[in-house]
Amino acid sequence: MGVNSGPGASRFSTRAGLCSRRASLRRHVKPLAVACAASAVLVLAACGSSAGGSSSGASAASGKPSGQLVVFAATSLTDAFAKIGAQFEKANPGVTVKFNYDGSSTLATQITQGAPADVFASAAPANMSTVTDGGDATGTPQVFTRNTAEIMVEKGNPLHIESVKDLADDKIKVAVCAPEVPCGALAQEVFKNAGVTVKPVSEETNVGGVVTKVTLGEVDAGVVYVTDVKENGSKASGVTIPADQNSITDYPIVQVKGAPNVTAAKAFISYVLGPNGQKVLASFGFLPPG
């Protein structure tokens, strides 16, 4: 440690200098520091309350939706719901719709942990059950659309992947969603129906991850929703899975218990179930409910 004394000593001297300077500034520093601390606390408090209270402007009594509506929706709904949201805002001036897109399971966890959502649209009934079983939903979930699986491959399908069976080939790199998330459960069901064992190179946390891996050419094929293939038609091709091997998944929607904006939540759900919402969903390749 003898060598350390050199730089150590010089450090001491600069510190002492700083201290004396600090001492002379102390009178000014103190009120400033108090002000800083106080404002920090205020800002934090404001942030904390805004999440829950922002949509309190919506008057539940008057029946006419207004204020901010927070919709938690499955990743696979991203584009369709963006369009529905814009149309809904147009039809209901004074309402702004905020979307939180993620895997349905993540969203369900967030809601059961008290996230301030008004509406939850899940890509699978299982994740909806997490929310309803936890007593975090108001009313019964309604199926508003359905989706089914398709194989996504590189544009033009250069490897001539024709069927689910081809995915079992070790030379074909396949990405699927993790079995814990809806698109992964769907893929597992397809593999089971087709009687094949597929060893994926990756189990992505949401369907977007699978789409990215296919469109970047990192994998040769991925099991995604038909809506994803339609959406990415310019970057990838699809291989249809025959109906007897495929599986259809229901998308339920529900009002979250304790929704900050009940009126807008109810209006949004009926808009999605109504002809306008259904038309948009169909245009993105979703199947009509039941």
Place this chain on the structure above:
Amino acid sequence: MDQEKQPFNPLLALLAALAALFFVFPLIGLITGAPWGHMTSVITSKTSLDALGLSIVASLASTVIALALGFPLAWLLARGRFRGKGLVRGLTTLPMVLPPVVGGIALLLAYGRRGFIGQPLDKATGISLPFTLAGVIVAESFVAMPFFVITAESGLRSMNRRLEDAARSLGAKRWTVFRRVTLPLIWPSLVAGTVLTWARALGEFGATITFAGNLPGVTQTMPLAIYISQSSGQLDQAIALSLVLVVVSLVVMIFRRRAAGGG
């Protein structure tokens, strides 16, 4: 090495306590929320052990890479005289401020199967980094190495170089000067940099899942396993695994203070 005693300042103490509590409360949340009843069964499940093993192997490997490649880079940045040094420093420390997902995408575009380096590599050798343990190590190195470079560089910069001159003037050879003077002087920085790098690699999530994917037993490290369990509603499992990661990191961070502080 103790400093002069600071007079007690209540305001300072209050703010410091607030800062400390800010970090302590979430930890308490993890501890109180943990499934203590079946903790061992969660931790010793195959998925957890695989993930823990992968995390340790990958983070240690990327730390070794960071030392081997990062030290020469830090040396040149601290002592070299060449044009564009600022640019090199900026570029190599960029991953510290980039969202890790961006790093992952960038890695795919360079070293992925269709990347401008990955494609020729794949064609020539059949080696493809994504979805392999090597891919995990590449992703972790990319994100973590800057922490070593920047810490080692600042250590090299702040040391008293006249001690090296003195040693040389007394006839010491370059290697001896490095080993007996330079290295002991920058030792605390190197230890701190190593531990920071390792900790960053251990916690890496975004670049790893983007570049190396997620497959249990192959590329699924602890943070990925934790993310998957929380996103599949298995919060118990997520909390238990998080606590393991917290304990491992805490032990190393405390060890770092000992090693770097020189006792």
